Amino acid sequence: MQLLQAVLLFLAAGASAVWIGRSRRHYGEADQPALFSAMLGFILAAASGACAAASLIGLDLEEAQQWLERASLLLGLPLIALAALTLARRWTWSRPNWGRVVLGLCVFFELARQLGWSEPYALGLMLTSALLIIYAGALQWPASLPAAAGVVAGMLLLASAPLPAGILMDNPLSELRPLLLAIASPFIAALLGRLPGNAGGDQPAAA
Numbered sequence: 181m182q183l184l185q186a187v188l189l190f191l192a193a194g195a196s197a198v199w200i201g202r203s204r205r206h207y208g209e210a211d212q213p214a215l216f217s218a219m220l221g222f223i224l225a226a227a228s229g230a231c232a233a234a235s236l237i238g239l240d241l242e243e244a245q246q247w248l249e250r251a252s253l254l255l256g257l258p259l260i261a262l263a264a265l266t267l268a269r270r271w272t273w274s275r276p277n278w279g280r281v282v283l284g285l286c287v288f289f290e291l292a293r294q295l296g297w298s299e300p301y302a303l304g305l306m307l308t309s310a311l312l313i314i315y316a317g318a319l320q321w322p323a324s325l326p327a328a329a330g331v332v333a334g335m336l337l338l339a340s341a342p343l344p345a346g347i348l349m350d351n352p353l354s355e356l357r358p359l360l361l362a363i364a365s366p367f368i369a370a371l372l373g374r375l376p377g378n379a380g381g382d383q384p385a386a387a
Contacts, residue, residue, distance in 0.1 A: 190229030197219050228252040
């Protein structure tokens, strides 16, 4: 079952990265950094799935798998969620600003690790990412397809959220996290491919 989940995550996230890459041609230059960041998030998820599958068939990649899993959850998903937010709101963030976002996510991850807050930080980041994706979809109403895609993807991410060890109960779906992320990936890609970006006219920019 774990091997199947890992393979599905690799295939679904990889296909989503390709879909986003193909969708970039329909957006203007101002939206390219956001779309590239989303594509990077899907690539990290696909790499995590591929590495997990390789580990399960006997290759000694456990350390790389753990690193990629953390990078996917703590860097990739927030980048995808922020890309959805900026495209839905028609904000323009420059490439240097996206670079600062990546640097900031890395710094906060290391700070949380040093302070022993890694698990609450991961939970907070996952919940925030899920809610941003739901919000990005809701902004497209009454267009039903992107709105529904955002809600479904956000709910799947919420269901896969890792609960800190100090909480009395565990997430019963934690063992299915790769599968839930695999199912969420095409919904997120469908949402991103239908967000307006800056093609719809002049909108206020977020520097």
